[in-house]
Amino acid sequence: NPVPLTIPMGTGHEFAGIIDLLSQEALYYDKETFGREVRREPIPAEYVEIAQEWRSKLMDAVADLDEQIMLAYLEGDEVPLELIHAALRKGTLAQKFQVTYAGSSLDYCGVQPILDGVVNYLPSPLDVPPVHGEHPNPGKKDTLEQERKTDPDEPFAGLIFKIVADKHADLCFVRVYSGTLKSGSRVLNARTGKKELISQLWHIQADAREKLETDSVEAGDIVGVIGPKDVVTGDTICDQKAPILLESITFPETVISMAIEPDSSADRKKLEDALALMGKQDPTFKAKINEETGQTIISGMGELHLEIITNRLKDKDHYGLNVKVHKPRVSYRETVKSTVSAEEEFSRSTQGETHYARIKVQIEPSPNTETIEVLSKLKPGEIPAEADKIVRQAVLESAQSGGIVGYPLMHVRFTILDVGYREGETDEEALRAAAAHAVQAALTKAQIGLLEPVMKLEVVTPSEFLGNIQGDLNQRHAHILGSEPRGHLIALEAQVPLARMFGYSSHVRSLSQGRASFSMEPLKYDLAPQSVLDEMLN
Structure with a gap:
């Protein structure tokens, strides 16, 4: 209204x-x-x-x-x-x-x-109800749910909602939900459990920054903070004596990737440092090294996103690097379509010592699990607590290394069914090796599915070009949801596989004589055609 x-x-x-x-x-x-x-x-x-x-x-x-x-x-x-x-x-x-x-x-x-x-x-902090969170490590005396009022006398709680990365010191944007934050104080990072020093408080207005004349800020303020080291966007910082974990900020999975390399080997370290800074500043951007090829792979939300990243790397006012980029590729995911179990044993003797472990795992589809879930059916005390922790961690790490084709797993649940443990022979090395073999065996036996990113697309066009644009989208395997008038234009909504949308910007301009515009954002991952998976496997 x-x-x-x-x-x-x-x-x-x-x-x-x-x-x-x-x-x-x-x-x-x-x-x-x-x-x-x-x-x-x-x-x-x-x-x-x-x-x-x-x-x-x-x-x-x-x-x-x-x-x-x-x-x-x-x-x-x-x-x-x-x-x-x-x-x-x-x-x-x-x-x-x-x-x-x-x-x-x-x-x-x-x-x-x-x-x-x-x-x-718009509502001021005093107009909104108290913020709710959880105790990061609830004990017998602590309740799981916590609450903070917008009151300077409450225990301090704040959320880091943005980080501006810098070679010398990161600037964290913090919203103070409750209590008072003082420069020179130490606060708790509720996610890591580590203490962080608040060195300086800054007033921020657009690009302008100014050190605060006062040494404290109160509930309702938004402030720039210099000092915290091991923090990421979405972290809660709070009073050490009254821990609280506020709802974090979630970011969508990256959907497109491409290889990038410096023109000269001398710039490789500069490129790595620049990508690390940009990744800290933009949580929807990721950079990693492909262990098989040694290539640096950057991933983001779309073609335009990676184009902006590349231009910033080349811009003399930012990083001034000479880089080459390869064609963008879709960031696929793998899942399983069947439930199977696998059991693997690791046994090795070195220098008269035997290293032994046996692990049985089950893998199954889990549509409600965003990435990978690891459960255990072991009874309490069946194996030592430290061994149980190692097995869970090893199964998760092995699963995170990717599926059969090599893409990250998604919507998958692993359940540890049994662990063969021998006192004096079963150590961390054996448990990790058995877990890796069992996970790989289960993935090999399971029916694999390839997931592709599906985008939410909106095209705004004069009505005379609507037919051409709809026909083109049908050829791109789009699912057209409908259209509605928007002034003298027509807005068309659709869902379309990202793999079919490379170069769409110039194509839609051609179809509409430059008069149509479009916006696209990640929506979900859905099963790709079997032919795409078969081509990869072959």
């Missing part, structure tokens, strides 16, 4: 500025100052009628929420802006409507009103 507070004057090349329905003025933005300077003038005659129409709709929306506004509006009296602001905030917080703004990033137009709207209408 949108309620516009500003409307555009013109569209496309004729776009001139916006009309502020609250102040009833026309706003013109100066391109030379990138929209910083705003000129306010009376509404042009040709827009007076449309502005009055939208102003009436705005007043109807707020009058329903405030009796004082209703009476003044019906009697034709001027309604004070303060009352309108209060009603707009009330309606926004109650989700009765959504305040909406016009603007153009190309023309540097409309930024100030929407930022004012964030301040005036």
Whole structure:
């Protein structure tokens, strides 16, 4: 239920500025100052009628929420802006409507009103209920569920929601949910259990950074922190005496990969360092070394994502590296379509000592498991606790090394059915070797399925090109969900395998004479055609 507070004057090349329905003025933005300077003038005659129409709709929306506004509006009296602001905030917080703004990033137009709207209408930390989390290591005296109020007197809890990587010191963006954070203090990383030092607190505004004059921040603040070393985006930092693990930030699996290499071997270390920094800064980007080929493989959310990464590596203002990239490849996953078990034994004698272990595992499909799950049917005390931990870890690590084709496993559950353990002969080496052999044997026996990334696609096009675009998507094995009018355009929604979408950007421009646009994002992994798997196996 949108309620516009500003409307555009013109569209496309004729776009001139916006009309502020609250102040009833026309706003013109100066391109030379990138929209910083705003000129306010009376509404042009040709827009007076449309502005009055939208102003009436705005007043109807707020009058329903405030009796004082209703009476003044019906009697034709001027309604004070303060009352309108209060009603707009009330309606926004109650989700009765959504305040909406016009603007153009190309023309540097409309930024100030929407930022004012964030301040005036969106909920402050005091408007939201207490944040809930879990105790990272619940004991007998600790309950699993924890709660923190937006109160500086509560124990400190904060979430790292962004990291700006730097060669010298990472800058962590932290939202303080409760308590007080002081520079020079030590906090607990609830994920790792390690203590982290808070060296400095910084005020951040866009690209500008400024060291805080005060030495502390309180609940509700967002602050830049320098000091923590072993942290990633989504980590909770908290009071050591009152641990809490807040809900982390989850990121989608990467769907596309390509090999990258420096022009000269002298730049290899620089490339590795640059990729490590970028991976820390962008959790949806990953870089690794292919152990078989020695190639550096970068992975991301799509062609454009990796193109931006590559350009940043080459840009002299960033890293200034000369790199070569290979054609992008789809990041497939493997799964199993049958339930099988396998038992493997490891026995070796070296220097008069026998190393022995036997492990039986079961592998089965688990559609609700995001990646790999490891369970155990061993009874408590059947084998030493340390051996049980080693077996679980070894099964997981062996499974994480990939399936039959070499792609990571997904939607798979391993269950440890039995472990042959001999006192004095069974050690970590034997357990790990037996686990690796058992996992590989189970994968070999199971019916393998190949999973491919499926993308959510939206194409916005003039109606005369809709038929051509639909026909092209059908050839790409897309599942078209439907279409709807969007102004004078048509928005088409579909699900389509990523493998069929390479080069789509230039192709859709060709089909629509450059007038269609599209957006695409990862949706899910689904079974690929058997022919694709057969080709890989052969």
